[in-house]
Amino acid sequence: MEQGFTEWVILEYCQIIRDIGRDNLILTSLPSGTTDQDIPRPLRELGLVWTTKEVNEYVDVSKSKLCLLDPRAETDLQPLDKESFDYFIFGGILGDHPPRDRTSELKKKLECETRRLGNLQMTTDTAVRTTKMILEGTPFEKIEFIDYPEIRFSKHEATEMPFRYVLDENKEPILPAGMLDLIKKDSEKTLDDFF
Ligand code: SAM
Numbered sequence: 001m002e003q004g005f006t007e008w009v010i011l012e013y014c015q016i017i018r019d020i021g022r023d024n025l026i027l028t029s030l031p032s033g034t035t036d037q038d039i040p041r042p043l044r045e046l047g048l049v050w051t052t053k054e055v056n057e058y059v060d061v062s063k064s065k066l067c068l069l070d071p072r073a074e075t076d077l078q079p080l081d082k083e084s085f086d087y088f089i090f091g092g093i094l095g096d097h098p099p100r101d102r103t104s105e106l107k108k109k110l111e112c113e114t115r116r117l118g119n120l121q122m123t124t125d126t127a128v129r130t131t132k133m134i135l136e137g138t139p140f141e142k143i144e145f146i147d148y149p150e151i152r153f154s155k156h157e158a159t160e161m162p163f164r165y166v167l168d169e170n171k172e173p174i175l176p177a178g179m180l181d182l183i184k185k186d187s188e189k190t191l192d193d194f195f
Helices: 007-020 041-045 103-110 124-133 179-194
Strands: 066-069 088-091 113-115 145-147 148-153 158-162 164-166
Touching: 007 041, 007 158, 007 179, 066 103, 124 164
Parallel strands: 066 088, 066 113
Antiparallel strands: 145 164, 148 158
């Protein structure tokens, strides 16, 4: 994963824990020497499970089947993949626009099977949400998404998010709790830097 916990990453991981449950997320590959005190409080309070080990040290790869979610994979994830894999691995990598294929670093390390979630980059929490929906039986084609939504704060202020998001029942993109405020704060900072 990225060095350090940015505010953005903390909000995403908190949301992932809320969405899939603390027993279903393991944050691996934290820098050696990491202690509980280095884990941001919101994540500690939600019971984040973490390790400094790499995935393939933490998981017995001779007994478990791993699947890396990779935007460059040739095969899309299908509901039946639930039967084939024990662990799904996501890069704790912030999205860059355009994507720089940093997930491939994980691919080289892990040498496991890979699956794609369509051809557009998602935020990590969206990738986890989509994977859960597919493994619970909803094929990718049936999930409603929005690509590059514009987040509008006022008549004059808006930011385009260069990712694909799942839509909620009100046809709004699902973002981690607190993310709208953070995006607004960041956009105000950028404006302050400008003036
Ligand atoms: N910019 C990174 C890259 O080019 O590889 C992707 C970062 S993405 C925000 C974080 C993680 O979400 C990826 O490492 C991958 O595991 C997962 N992910 C995002 N979009 C995906 C897609 N369309 N298909 C498969 N996995 C995806």
